[in-house]
Amino acid sequence: MKVLDNQQMRLLDRITTKEYKIPGLILMENAGMNTTVEVMKALNEDYRKKVIIICGTGNNGGDGFAVARHLYNKDVQVKVYIVGDEKSIQNDAKVNFEAIQAMRVSIGVLKDENDMIDFNLDLMKSDIVVDAIFGTGLNKPVKGIANEVIGVVNKVKRKIISVDIPSGISGDTGKVLGSAIRATKTVAYQLPKIGNLTAPAIEYNGELLICPIGIPQEAISKSQYEAKLITEKTLKDILPIRGLNSHKGNYGRALMIAGSRGMTGAAILASKAALRSGVGMLHLAIPEELNDILETQLTEVMTVPFQVPKGNAKEFTGVEDIMGSLQRSNVVALGPGLGRSKETEVIVERVLREAKCPVILDADALNVLPKMLKLLKKVKSRCILTPHPGEMAKLTGLSIPEINENRIKVAKDFSRKYGVIVVLKGASTVITDEEGHVYLNTTGNPGMATAGSGDVLTGIITALVGQKINLIGAAMAGVYIHGRSGDEAAKITGEYGMIASDMVREVPRIITEIVNKKKAFD
Structure with a gap:
């Protein structure tokens, strides 16, 4: 619409x-x-x-x-x-x-x-x-x-x-x-x-x-x-019906780079959301010291443990393990719970320089991005950025009130300047692309203002891109499904008691509902 x-x-x-x-x-x-x-x-x-x-x-x-x-x-x-x-x-x-x-x-x-x-x-x-x-x-x-x-x-x-x-x-x-x-x-x-x-x-x-x-x-x-409202009808044209003769390779090989000491939950939530959104294979790059925890929590995920140096970040040879997995992936997402260390800066820079597949940047990847914004123009593939207003303020130099009063313009200007898709989160999420198109999403509720909610969104979008849905379509579907999942979770827990894992639980049901309506229509 x-x-x-x-x-x-x-x-x-x-x-x-x-x-x-x-x-x-x-x-x-x-x-x-x-x-x-x-x-x-x-x-x-x-x-x-x-x-x-x-x-x-x-x-x-x-x-x-x-x-x-x-x-x-x-x-x-x-x-x-x-x-x-x-x-x-x-x-x-x-x-x-x-x-x-x-x-x-x-x-x-x-x-x-x-x-x-x-x-x-x-x-x-x-x-x-x-x-x-x-x-x-x-x-x-x-x-x-x-x-x-x-x-x-x-x-x-x-x-x-x-x-x-x-x-x-x-x-x-x-x-x-x-x-x-x-x-x-x-x-x-x-x-x-x-x-x-x-x-x-x-x-x-x-x-x-x-x-x-x-x-x-x-x-x-x-x-x-230029502007359109995202509706369930919109998603019927985006989400594919799966063929009977298919295998996991048909639905993407995704790499998630997430988590650090004290923030393993972000990696878990993003990974579970990706799995529940239908990605075929998911690799999770995680600091080696946390590998046992993640393998216990995520039985369907293949981990890529990497060593983090205790001293100089120049000794960060573990980044090569991540890059090796990157070459075999058709989408990479980085940032949830990754931390704001020098190692994170190295990872983000290497991914932006070397990735040939779509890149999704969230959370701590966005927090270190202001130091290397020019690299966005040199990425070999396309990027999706998923900032909340605070992260957008760091990327643009604007204040949070300035962003909230001009959400569409701020997102459009950034998309055009750097050639990326922007998912500016918040009440009525704004999605913009390099050509100046604008998409608005109104699903969701205040109960989603809880830790881990953004990690769930990153996981959903990652899975959809991995399934070879075009990037703007994946962003649109991702925010809609994310919001609807929050709306359904709120019916059970109420807005006050909702946590991010409640949304993950609802994701497959929302996708199934939309796809089944598509089947009936077709």
Whole structure:
């Protein structure tokens, strides 16, 4: 599913009205009808309940006026409040505004603090609030009476349904522009906007529902948008159905370089996740002193023990054992629990210089990478980097707040500069590639903010690349499966008690579910 920014949505609207001759008023009518359906669900079809609809003076407000008209026709108790000067309402929004005037829908106007008394009283008597103040086009901080209205609405603790996007959220970035409505449900029209899917906006959406409004699918399919939402349907085109006449060699020979004293768990979790994601053979390079522990914990993994010098890192001859295994692998992942030693730096540098297979860099590999960033441009194969915002800060020199406020741009710029795929982890993980494509994932939950969660993701992506799935497809499938596994684990343990191994347990079931649906469809 494509994801739009403000400019792209305006362009698609213009194409719909100019090339396909569909008036904007029809799109607004469809938007109003779909939102009305959701309001009636929230009311449980109880017509005695009261709905307050707060409208701005633009097209978002026009959608709100259309909702008011439909609810009024159903004998629902409706009151509309306009934030701003009603004289500035124009075009399609004006048509719907004049319609509710003619129907004698109760209308109030909010221009200053003196108008807030009746509004506050009505809010306290209401059951549902419809937020149609600002749409995706908002590009400056909310101030004045609108800011006061948003603050009051958030305090009354009513069910709030936002039209297209919660008012106060940037449709381009998901940034809160001063203040924003905290919706119970957001009804996004036709396609999700970037602001619907990225942090911190996802804290404000509530339940996100995508509703069609009549924009032709042909217009959407012709449009060349860079951003897409990863869905289960996306994965059906990525995950292959296994042939009956197959063997372990068909599903990849992966090398994982992970673990160190005190951090064997990272290597174990990444390895188990890779095995549960279907890799054919997995070799794990591990310091020799930890080999017995790993062989006990990972009976299906072949270990590659290497010696770590106690003194000068120049004596690190064990790296040759790793390189020997690398030459026989079709994917290598390094970093989980590897430590930030000089030996780690040697391993990362040698892998980047010598690997002819895809390279996945995570955790401690990313922590030492800033010292050798230029090597990314010289790698013989392609790389996937899986940083969280803190690791991305070290790679870019930006602060964590700067990254979190511009997640898509930061990831895109890094991908293009260094020719790599970036998986920027966090709430709504962002995936970008060298060509500027953007993919957003919304599976997952706060319970996944636990030690080892990133190691599980690395293992899943490694296994998928090993099975010869193209790198961007493996990254997309990996983050989706990882998030879904966390969602399923949370149903059993709750978010508070979830640990990373709970996610590993769910991985094969999620993959099986997706592949079985693919079989049924085919």
